[in-house]
Amino acid sequence: MATYTSYPPKGYRVxxxxxxxxxxxxxxxxxxxxxxxxxxxxxxxxxLLQINALIDGPEAWLEMQDxxxxxxxxxxxxxxxxxxVFHAITWFNLAPKAMAVRxxxxxxPGIFIAGPQYVAWVIVSAAVxxxxxxx
Amino acid sequence: xxKRSNEPFVWLLFSAGGVVAALLIPIHLFLFGLAFPLxxxxxxxxxxxxxxxxxxxxxAYLFVLCMLxxxxxxxxxxxxxxxxxxxxxxxxxxxxxxxxxxxxxxxIAGYLIxxxx
Amino acid sequence: xxxxxxxxxxxFSPERDKTPSVQxxxxxxxxxxxxxxxxxxxxxxxxxxxxxxxxxxxxVCGSCGMMVxxxxxxTCATFLTDxxxxxxxxxxLKNFPVMRDLIVEITDFLEKLSKVKPWLIREKEKAPxxxxxxxxxxxxxxxRQFSMCINCLLCYAACPVYGLDPLFAGPAALALAxxxxxxxxxxxxxxxxxxxxxxxxxxxxxxxxxxxxxCPKHVDPAGAIQQYKLTATQEWVKxxxxxxxxx
Numbered sequence: 013m014a015t016y017t018s019y020p021p022k023g024y025r026v027x028x029x030x031x032x033x034x035x036x037x038x039x040x041x042x043x044x045x046x047x048x049x050x051x052x053x054x055x056x057x058x059x060l061l062q063i064n065a066l067i068d069g070p071e072a073w074l075e076m077q078d079x080x081x082x083x084x085x086x087x088x089x090x091x092x093x094x095x096x097v098f099h100a101i102t103w104f105n106l107a108p109k110a111m112a113v114r115x116x117x118x119x120x121p122g123i124f125i126a127g128p129q130y131v132a133w134v135i136v137s138a139a140v141x142x143x144x145x146x147x
Numbered sequence: 148x149x150k151r152s153n154e155p156f157v158w159l160l161f162s163a164g165g166v167v168a169a170l171l172i173p174i175h176l177f178l179f180g181l182a183f184p185l186x187x188x189x190x191x192x193x194x195x196x197x198x199x200x201x202x203x204x205x206x207a208y209l210f211v212l213c214m215l216x217x218x219x220x221x222x223x224x225x226x227x228x229x230x231x232x233x234x235x236x237x238x239x240x241x242x243x244x245x246x247x248x249x250x251x252x253x254x255i256a257g258y259l260i261x262x263x264x
Numbered sequence: 265x266x267x268x269x270x271x272x273x274x275x276f277s278p279e280r281d282k283t284p285s286v287q288x289x290x291x292x293x294x295x296x297x298x299x300x301x302x303x304x305x306x307x308x309x310x311x312x313x314x315x316x317x318x319x320x321x322x323x324v325c326g327s328c329g330m331m332v333x334x335x336x337x338x339t340c341a342t343f344l345t346d347x348x349x350x351x352x353x354x355x356x357l358k359n360f361p362v363m364r365d366l367i368v369e370i371t372d373f374l375e376k377l378s379k380v381k382p383w384l385i386r387e388k389e390k391a392p393x394x395x396x397x398x399x400x401x402x403x404x405x406x407x408r409q410f411s412m413c414i415n416c417l418l419c420y421a422a423c424p425v426y427g428l429d430p431l432f433a434g435p436a437a438l439a440l441a442x443x444x445x446x447x448x449x450x451x452x453x454x455x456x457x458x459x460x461x462x463x464x465x466x467x468x469x470x471x472x473x474x475x476x477x478x479c480p481k482h483v484d485p486a487g488a489i490q491q492y493k494l495t496a497t498q499e500w501v502k503x504x505x506x507x508x509x510x511x
Contacts, residue, residue, distance in 0.1 A: 023278075023361020023363050023368070023369040024276060024278070024284060024361060024362040025361045025362075028424070028427045028428055030231075030232070032424055032427065032428075033230075033231065033424070035334070036334065036335075036474075038472070038473070038477060039424060039472070039474070042424075042470075042472045042473070042474075043227070046224075046226070046230075046231075049220040049223035049224050049227070050224065052168045052172060052216045052219060052220050053216070053217060053224075053252075055172050055175070055176055055216070056212075056213050056216050056217050056220075056252060056256075057252075058179070058180070059175070059209070059212060059213055060213060060252070060255060060256055060259060062179070063200070063209065063256075063259045063260060063263065064259055066193075066196060066197060066200055066263060067259065067262050067263055070193040073193045073196070074193075077183070077184065077190065080179065080180065080183070081184040085184075086181065086185070089176060089180030089181060090180075090181065092180065093173065093176050093177060093180060093181065096168065096172045096176055097173050099169060100169035103165050103166070103168075103169040104169065106471065106473075106490075109471075109473075109484075109486060109487040109490050109491075110490035110491055110493065110494055111491070111494065112487070112491050114402075114405075114406065119405075129169075132170060133169070133170055133173075136170050136171065136174070137170075137173065140174045140175065141174055141178060143199060144178060144191050144195075144199075145188060145189065145191070150458075151457060151458055151461045151462075151496075151500065151503075152461050152462050152463060152465075152467055154461070154463065154467040155461070155493075155496055155497040155500035155501070158467070158493060158497060159497060226470045229428070229429075230424060230425065230428055230470065
């Protein structure tokens, strides 16, 4: 601590509540963004299950298709899709903050960094969809 | 006294995983989680999917699709546990659970992908 | 327009109270008045013992930071009429120990600030006879935004990581470190990297981004920290690939 007199005022401190993130909308948005990672992990688990079914043969693959039509699984995937898209949008929008690109002394507006990522998103998604639907 | 942290290593994995998750997971989740099961679009047949998955590029693609997002989850969830549950003092436990879990998932993914016929 | 507005102010006298309490004052609701004017009205006319920090009353000194209705604000820049019909809750800046009423203990920040070496570090100082250090407008532009910080600590009040982990360096300290890193006259990048690339340095930040939202001078500390994470990562990769490279 700094050089204090013999009676330093300790100050009154409040411990931060476990529910601090409910107190303000920016905090809640932040925690939702972080929670999206759980649904990202859930997607990986689903993918591993699908690969497992692929290995076991056509009957197992069909059973896996059935599993995906289960209403609970569908509901879970709807929620997951929301969170994963939320992750994508927040990710692309935050990238410009981390990269200070300068052209001719002026900082490039964020849209030039976020924009190409959205374009890439559309292109890549279209490519994946085409491969799976026509490949 | 101040040795530079090795955090950049996991931060790189987190960032790469974030990019992969952002670009690829939405379309995969939409197709396999909603469009195919609900019949909005024709699901590819077993043979089609197998043909795509067993190719070298397909295997590499699947591995990246599984491994990087797992490390993205590990890093982000680790900090969520620190900030949300305020259990930073259990950081060894948290790190083992998060990064260990990601490593286990990666190993499983590698094994399964290797076993694709 | 209503004549008055209620101000609900935190009171805390360490010699008397165990915990802070709230006292309500009715102050005139004048169109041009800011919260600071209301506080000074209370101190002048109602209760002279009300304690708070202020100085320039024009948003450049950084003294009057407080929580107004739960948001960190400079009270000299927060108009009463924006909160009509009220009441307006005025509390000491969050995440700092409260010394008295609305005054908080900021020694922790001052220590962290000096730890990041917010000054020009040079191997060899240029003698005045050799002339000035030359810096182009473009070079200035790379760090000018981060130099706007007035140390008002609103960003610390907004940062949940700082609230949860008192060891975290915090937004302003890291932004100011970056201000010197980016200064073309500075040669201390490497020295600061040792201090900052730590868990309680930049790596504690989870990019909540609220610090940038509340900053009254648009310093964008969150941006500074993320840019520095990139730099630190580049240096880390370089040190992996070229371990023999000098610092």
